[in-house]
Amino acid sequence: MFLRRNRKKINGVDYDCWTLVESIRTAKGPRQRIVATIGKLPGLDKEERIGWERIQGIIDGKQKLRGSFFEREPEFPEWATVDLRNISIERMRHFGDVYLGLLLWKKLELDDIFEKIEDGGKEKIRWSIMYCILAIARFCNPSSELHISESWYEKTALEDFLGASVQQINEARLYRTLDHIIAHKDEVCRHLQERYRDLFGTEFEFLIYDVTSTYFEGQGKNNPQAKRGYSRDHRSDCVQVCIGLVVTMEGLPVGYEVFDGNRHDVTTLEEMVELMEKKYGKANRIWVFDRGIVNEDNIKYITERGAQYIVGTPRSMLKKFELELSQKDYKEVEPEIEVKIAKHPEYRNEKFIICRSRARAEKDKAILERQEKKLREQLEKIQMSIRKKRLQDAGEAERRIGRWMGKYERGGQLFEVRLVYEKNGLKDLEIRNKRERRQWVEKAYGSYLLRTNITEEDPCRLWKMYMQLNQAENAFRMSKSNLGLRPIFHQKEHRVQAHIFVCFLGLAMLKSLELWMNSCGLGRSPKKLIDEIRQIRSMDVVLLVKDRGFVRLRVVSKPEEHIRVLLYKMGIKLPNRAKIIQNVVEKIEV
Numbered sequence: 001m002f003l004r005r006n007r008k009k010i011n012g013v014d015y016d017c018w019t020l021v022e023s024i025r026t027a028k029g030p031r032q033r034i035v036a037t038i039g040k041l042p043g044l045d046k047e048e049r050i051g052w053e054r055i056q057g058i059i060d061g062k063q064k065l066r067g068s069f070f071e072r073e074p075e076f077p078e079w080a081t082v083d084l085r086n087i088s089i090e091r092m093r094h095f096g097d098v099y100l101g102l103l104l105w106k107k108l109e110l111d112d113i114f115e116k117i118e119d120g121g122k123e124k125i126r127w128s129i130m131y132c133i134l135a136i137a138r139f140c141n142p143s144s145e146l147h148i149s150e151s152w153y154e155k156t157a158l159e160d161f162l163g164a165s166v167q168q169i170n171e172a173r174l175y176r177t178l179d180h181i182i183a184h185k186d187e188v189c190r191h192l193q194e195r196y197r198d199l200f201g202t203e204f205e206f207l208i209y210d211v212t213s214t215y216f217e218g219q220g221k222n223n224p225q226a227k228r229g230y231s232r233d234h235r236s237d238c239v240q241v242c243i244g245l246v247v248t249m250e251g252l253p254v255g256y257e258v259f260d261g262n263r264h265d266v267t268t269l270e271e272m273v274e275l276m277e278k279k280y281g282k283a284n285r286i287w288v289f290d291r292g293i294v295n296e297d298n299i300k301y302i303t304e305r306g307a308q309y310i311v312g313t314p315r316s317m318l319k320k321f322e323l324e325l326s327q328k329d330y331k332e333v334e335p336e337i338e339v340k341i342a343k344h345p346e347y348r349n350e351k352f353i354i355c356r357s358r359a360r361a362e363k364d365k366a367i368l369e370r371q372e373k374k375l376r377e378q379l380e381k382i383q384m385s386i387r388k389k390r391l392q393d394a395g396e397a398e399r400r401i402g403r404w405m406g407k408y409e410r411g412g413q414l415f416e417v418r419l420v421y422e423k424n425g426l427k428d429l430e431i432r433n434k435r436e437r438r439q440w441v442e443k444a445y446g447s448y449l450l451r452t453n454i455t456e457e458d459p460c461r462l463w464k465m466y467m468q469l470n471q472a473e474n475a476f477r478m479s480k481s482n483l484g485l486r487p488i489f490h491q492k493e494h495r496v497q498a499h500i501f502v503c504f505l506g507l508a509m510l511k512s513l514e515l516w517m518n519s520c521g522l523g524r525s526p527k528k529l530i531d532e533i534r535q536i537r538s539m540d541v542v543l544l545v546k547d548r549g550f551v552r553l554r555v556v557s558k559p560e561e562h563i564r565v566l567l568y569k570m571g572i573k574l575p576n577r578a579k580i581i582q583n584v585v586e587k588i589e590v
Contacts, residue, residue, distance in 0.1 A: 004018070004019050004021050005017075005018060006018070006019060017037070018037075018565055019034050019036070019037050020034070020035045020036040020037075020521075020522060020523060021033070021034055021035065022034075022035050022523070022525070035522075035523040035525075036521045036522060036523055037521075080545045080546065080548070080551075081545065081546035081547075082543045082544065082545055082546070083543075083544040083545075083546075086543070086544035086550075087541065087542070087543055087544075088541075088542045089539050089540070089541060089542075090539070090540045090542055090552075091538075091539060091540040092537050092538075092539045093155060093156055093157045093160075093537060093538045093539070094140075094155055094156045094157065094534060094537065095156075095157045095536050095537050095538040095556055095557075096533035096534055096535060096536030096537075096559070096563075097139075097140040097141075097156075097530050097533055097534040098136055098140055098156045098157055098158050098161070099157070099161075099533075099536075099574075100513070100529075100530065100533050100572070101135075101136035101139045101140055101509065102132075102136065102158075102161055103572065104139070104509040104512055104513055105132055105135065105136065105509065107195075107199065107512065108192065108195050108199075108508060108509065108512060109191070109195055110131075110132070110135070110188070110191075110192075110505070111128055111132060113187070113188055113191040114127065114128035114131050114132075114184065114188075115128045117184055117187055117188075118180075118184070124168060125164050125168055125173070127177065127180055127181075129162050129163075129164055130164075130173065130174070130177040130180075131177065131181050132162065133148070133153065133158060133162070133164070133169065133174075133177075134148075134174065134177055134178070134181070134502050135502060135505045135506055135509065136158065137152060137153070138483055138484065138502050138503060138505070138506035139483070139506045139509050139510065139530075140156075140530065140534070142482070142483050142484025142506075143484070144489065145171055145174035145175055145178070146171050148169070148174060149169055149170050149171045149173075149174055150171075153166060153169045154166040157538045160538070160554075175495070178490075178494075178495050178498035178499070178502075179494065179495070179498070181498055181501060181502065182494060182497045182498040182501055185497075185501050188505070189254065189255050189279075190279065192253075192254070192508055193254050193279070196248065196252050196254070199512070200250065200252070200512075200515055202248050202250060202252060203248075204248065204254065204285075205285050205286060206248070206249045206285070206286045206288075206465075206468075207246050207247070207248065207254070207276060207285060207286070207287055207288070208246065208247050208248070208249065208287075208288045208468055208469055208471055208472045209244065209245070209246050209269070209272055209287060209288070209289055209293065209472070210244075210245060210289070210290055210293065210469065210472035210473065210476070211242055211243065211244045211245075211259075211265045211268055211292075211293065212232050212242070212243055212245070212476045212480075213229065213230070213231055213232045213233065213240045213241065213242045213243070213261065214233065214240060214241060214243065214480065214485050214486040214487065214488055214500075215231060215233055215235040215238035215239065215240040215486060215487050215488070216238055216239050216240065216241075216487060216488045216489075216491075217238070217487045217488070217489050218489070218491055219239065219491075220239045220491060221491070222491045222492050222493065223241075223491060223492065223493040223496055224260075224493065225241045225258060225259070225260045225261060225493065225496075226239040226240065226241060226261055226496075227239055227240070227260050227261035227262040228240070228261060228262060229242065229260075229261045229262035229263065233480075233486060235487075238487070239261055240261040241258050241259065241260070241261050241488075241496065241500075242258070242259040242260065242261060242263050242265075242268070243256055243257070243258055243259070243500065244256060244257045244259060244268045244271075244272050245472060245475060245476070246272060246276060247471050247472050247475050248471075249468050249471065250471070250511075250515060251471035251472075251474060251475055251511050251514070252508070252511050252512070252515075253475060253504060253507050253508055253511065254276075255272075255275060255276065255279070256500070256504055257271065257272060257275065258496075258497060258500060265290075265292045265293050266292070266293060266294060266295050266297075266298060268293075269289070269293055269294065269298045269301075269302075270298070270301055273287070273301075273302065273305065273307070277305070285307050285308070286307070286308045286309065286310070286454065286465070287302060287307055287308070287309045287310075287311075288309070288310055288311070288465065288466060288468055288469050289309065289311040289312070289469075290311070290312055290469060291311065291312030291313055291314055293311070294309075294311045299311075299451075303349075303453060308452070308453055308454050309452060309453060309454075310450060310451070310452040310454060310462060310465050310466050311450065311451050311452070311466075312448065312449075312450060312451075312466070313352075313448075313449045313450065313451050315444075315448070317449055317451075318354075318444055318447060318448070318449045319440070320344055320346075321342050321344070321352065321354055321449065322440070322443070324340070324342045324354055325354065325356075325443055325444065325447060326443070327340075330354075330356065331459055331460055333459070333460040333463050333464070336357060336358035336359055337355065337356070337357050337358075337463075338355070338356045339353055339354065339355050339356070339459040339460060339462075339463045340353070340354050340459055341353055341354075341457065341459045341462075342354050347451075349453055350451060350452065350453050351451075351452060351453075352449055352450065352451055352452075353449070353450040353451075353452070353459050353462050353463060353466075354447065354449060355447065355448050355449070355450065355463060356446055356447050357446045357447075357448075358446060359446070360445075360446040360448075361445035361446025361447075362446070363446075364445045364446055365442075365445055367410060368410050368411065368414075368441065371408040371409075371410050371411030371412075372408075372411040372414055373411075374408055374411065375404055375405070375408040375411040375412060375415065376411075376415075376431070378404040378408075379401070379404065379415065379417060379429070379431050380431070382397060382400050382401060382404075382429055383428070383429040383431065386419075386426045386427070386428060386429050387428060391426065392424075392425040392426050393425075393426075394419060394421070394425075394426060397419060397426060397429070398419070401417055401429075405417075413434070413437055413441065414433060414434055414437055414438050414441070415431060415432065415433065415434065416431075416432045416433075416434055417429060417430065417431055417432075418430045418432075450462065450463070450466050475507060475511065478507060478510055478511070479503050479504075479506075479507050482510065482527050483503045483506045483507060483510065484503070485500070485503045510526050510527075511526075513526040513529070513530075514526045516570065517529060517570070520569045520570050520571075521569065522566065522569055522570070529566065532562075532563055532566060533559075533563065533566070533567075535559065535560070535563065536556060536557055536559050536563070536574065537556070537557045538554065538555070538556050538557070539554075539555060539556075539557065540552050540553065540554055540555075540581065541553045541555055551580060552580070552581045553579065553580055553581065554579045554580075554581045555575075555579075556574050556575050559574070
């Protein structure tokens with residue numbers, strides 16, 4: 001993603017405006033898509049000069065951050081004679097990404113809540129600062145505690161912000177931080193929900209619930225929850241844990257629970273509903289679930305608690321609405337997507353939404369044709385082996401047939417196979433097409449069914465409600481790809497729980513940044529913004545000054561123009577006036 005300056009000349013006068021452009025892949029090759037038109041940015045070139053002492057007013061929060069970045073500058077002359085042959089740059093540090101992370105940490109007031117709930121002890125560094133370091137490391141550059149202590153922390157400006165020296169941030173202290181932080185999970189989750197309401201006006205009457213899994217590197221013997229089960233990461237060879245996540249319709253995470261790795265999705269719903277009701281009360285809340293989460297018992301449970309729901313249904317349930325599929329009274333909700341409401345006598349208090357997607361129909365057709373072709377080839381090989389007497393063991397023949405029918409499950413629905421016997425053994429394999437099944441499958445291409453007890457009668461609105469389920473799936477993608485939720489390297493149960501909680505905090509920061517960007521007209525790609533702002537560095541400029549010797553000035557690099565535009569739109573100011581850190585009597589050559 002990048003910013004493009006657009007210039008027009010009208011009647012001899014130049015007019016400038018900016019557009020935010022994203023490069024995307026298409027079938028015809030890479031193309032550029034305009035994400036947002038930003039317009040004019042008056043005053044960008046006349047940058048306000050601010051010192052280190054004013055940055056504390058930019059960060060939203062009650063508690064003043066410690067560190068030399070926020071202390072008032074000493075009174076020194078602005079003008080001095082400098083020897084240009086003795087200028088050097090030292091102590092290059094990552095500034096932009098950690099500064100952005102710190103802004104979000106303060107906006108969510110996580111520093112306040114941790115200071116409030118954490119009793120002061122004899123520790124040299126307050127636990128609230130250590131929690132901040134773990135969360136910002138997860139937000140900026142997900143890595144292990146060993147990497148944070150040995151490499152990452154000393155390469156960032158966090159030492160200046162937080163006042164914790166590089167020598168104090170060691171692996172043992174970071175592991176003790178994990179041991180402490182998990183005890184505050186519930187209270188921090190409640191605090192985040194209040195901040196969502198204050199910052200974004202979030203309401204909690206519409207909640208989305210989904211389940212994912214994350215696998216372990218190692219055997220996980222010290223974690224009773226680490227078990228083999230259905231892996232969303234396609235790592236069935238590894239033990240895993242399951243995570244149930246609840247998000248708002250904006251995608252903000254409000255709560256989660258960790259379950260055994262072999263726990264079935266449908267068995268987690270009651271526990272999560274009771275947890276949310278305990279926090280928010282038994283309101284007339286709308287729940288959105290994927291079809292893998294619910295069964296008839298769960299539907300009954302939710303209904304009895306007075307809640308509303310909209311859920312996906314198994315594909316087999318679509319057969320009950322075969323007649324409605326052929327009718328043409330659909331409403332277009334989006335290009336190539338049509339929906340309609342249908343009723344069924346078995347479900348008097350519910351309605352169903354039949355959805356039909358042209359793109360999904362083409363995909364279903366292509367998958368089925370490919371599987372049908374592959375399966376027929378394998379069945380004909382088995383048939384030929386039987387006819388040539390190379391395969392005479394009925395048990396072996398059945399195992400081969402079952403293996404290929406299981407691998408190509410969709411294609412297997414179109415065939416009926418039967419072994420033919422003779423006195424001396426197998427004679428042949430009959431392969432027949434199921435014509436009626438084929439007709440039904442072709443009719444159902446691209447169709448799926450939703451189920452709800454909401455009184456709303458507009459199928460378009462109901463479909464859009466269900467599509468908010470993408471927010472939970474997007475949160476899982478962010479957690480795994482951007483925040484390093486997978487794989488898990490910790491082996492002890494409480495540290496696995498702490499690792500997931502730190503990822504949850506990082507997700508809250510990342511989704512808050514996404515909403516912040518969207519409100520400024522900058523799209524919804526927080527990872528790209530972090531990558532751009534990461535280019536901003538802090539550094540020390542060492543000068544040889546007449547009559548004073550060497551002087552060290554701490555400065556922040558001036559960002560490139562397109563990054564300045566992003567910061568301007570988001571209202572983020574950087575210190576751009578040098579701060580004298582110390583007078584150096586003798587310059588040390590490194």
